[in-house]
Amino acid sequence: MAEKTYVMTLAEKEQLEKELEEYKLVRRPEVVERIKIARSYGDLSENSEYEAAKDEQAFVEGQIQILETKIRYAEIIDSDAVAKDEVAIGKTVLVQEVGTADKDTYHIVGAAGADIFSGKISNESPIAQALIGKKTGDVATITSPAGSYDVKILSVEKTA
Template sequence: MSKPVILTYEGLKKLEEELEYLKTVKRAEVAEKIKQARAFGDLSENSEYDEAKNEQAFIEGRIATLEAMLKNAKVIDEEDIKLDQVSIGCTVKVYDESYNEEVEYTIVGSAEADPMNNKISDESPIGKALLGKKVGDVVSVEVPAGIIKLKILEIRK
């Protein structure tokens, strides 16, 4: 049995929208590119055709991945998010003692992690360290830059 894909409602919607876009818009675009490339004649040395076929393979692979993820999706109900400890779906404000700054992280499943927007996976080093902790707790986390200490200041939805 496949591992469940943990998603927030927002993450579920984003994946559904991406799947719909790939199926309706991108498939048609690539089919048109293939059609145009075929019109150039000899396919054995037709780089446009090869490129379009590669793009088609990538899109079909992504569609299959998204369909599998959605099939195994377990959506976190916002009502089930408890604020007494860090869990998937909550936003955590921490004080980073190493860099002397406050940072906010939203803990999400790995499928919707977006570190550039401070959405970190529950499977990431920081995500793992924060899960289950309470306001006031201090955690030490080993990251590529070394060990950092984070003090939990606030937990919210």
């Protein structure tokens, strides 16, 4: 069975590599030290510090596995390979809902780098799917659970 690929820019992959390094070189040793200290308290059956440290260790090891998988199966997309004004992964898009003054800015990233709170949307999201391949001046129809609406692409720039 083929593994899923994780589409991302080179910058996104480098960010994942930094996170992985942080987990391996900082977080993992910190947790091991906390486990060692908690063990020194004696009876492990009623040792809440030990249980908390073991839970954190499981979380850290899980994050390491997730990051290693995303890095191993990364498919790097070069946003320079498409036209400057074409929406693609690695581009920042300013759109305006047709018929309103509402404007939104989206940074199109691979699914591994999505973070809605910082405006980074996955290339797999309905918004990105509607925008990818379109150019400045085009109108795209975005379909969401709340219904469909049209947006006009005001600008497309390479994400810094």
